Amino acid sequence: MNISSFHLVKIPFGKAIKGLFINLINTKTKGLIYSEYMTAMTLGSPILSPSRFLIREVAIFAQWESEKDLENFLEKDNFGKILNKGWHIRLGFMRDWGKIKGYKTPKKNEILDNPNSPVVAVTIARMKPLAVPRFLQWGIPVEKLVRDHSGTFLSIASFKFPNTVSTFSIWKNIKEMESMVHGHSKMPKPKRHSNAMKERERKNFHFEFTTLRFKPLSEYGSWKGYSNYTKKTV
Template sequence: MSVFSYHLIELPFYKAIKGMFSNSISKNTNGLIHSEYMTAMTLGAPILSTSRLLIGQVAVFIQWENEIALDAFLEEDNFGRILAKGWHLRLSFIREWGKFSGFEIPEYKDYLERPNSPVVAVTIARMKPFAVPRFIHWGRPVEKLVRDHPGTTLSLASVKFPNTVSTFSIWKTEKEMTDMVHGHSAVEKPKRHANAMKERERKNFHFEFTTLRFRPIAEFGKWKGQTGFIPGL
């Protein structure tokens, strides 16, 4: 059964830069469906700041045919062994909105065992270059909403030049996530996400865009000295 994995790793500056411009994960890797190697960013940080683009912090989002292929990659591949030293989640697909080329949406859709189960959301898009200023205007308030939301245990953005942008967030419960999406959270300016989605519907920012929702099935390693980002896993 297809499985997704989301990896975070800190690399030396030169290795992180090299990874931006080379294929760290070969397309011929056994069991690989698709991967995106990205540089991590701080949600909501000023665009022109050193805290925005975190060179050296790498996010890799991958789809595999099965967990056997993922395990083999982490044990036998050169870059896989590097990722194995970092932190990663294994994810089972629940829902998709939109489309993004490369990933193959499984026919089987998982489900959450309980209404208060944790859930993971990944968005990924290819930007229209001339839409970037408008996207930043509407997007940064949403980034701050997700970053500061009491329902998240870990959230970040990532980018791959020239035009791939992504977000990743772990939510304590699905309800807290859906309340945020629809503007029902008990936080300051709760409708920031809903308003941005209305603007996207009015005039799209992207060539392609998808939001993927997952059930976390396993967590490995540490990120910034911490572990246990998935409550009760």
């Protein structure tokens, strides 16, 4: 079965710098369909803050022909072994909005076990260079909304030079996620996300963009001392 995976790991500084310029995941890896190597960011932090770009903290989003291909990569590939020391979640595709080059929309859509099951959202965008200042103006308030939202178990942002930005979030359930998206949550200034989407429709920030929704299948390892994010009690 075609699956996706999202990985978080802290790696040596030298390897992290190398990863900014050279893809550490071999594109010819057996069963690999698509991958993004990214540097983690602190959601909502000022652009010039030292905490904005967490160079040693790496986020990987990938798509695989099968779960066995992912397991072989983690067990046998040199960089896969490094990723296996961190945290990762395996994901079943539910639906998408927009398109990103290289990611193949699966033919089979997963369904959540019940309305209160956790759900995962991944966004990936290729920025128009001249739109970056306007994107930051609208995007950082949205980052703060997601970061502080009571409906998330985990949320991060990530970046790949020169123009790729991404977010990853695990939500308690679909209702919490969709309430945030449409500006109906009980958080302060709840319309930050919906207003940013209206601005994007008015004048797009990106030349490629997708939002992907997934069913969490399984979790492995830990991130900053925590594990089993999808099994937290609401």
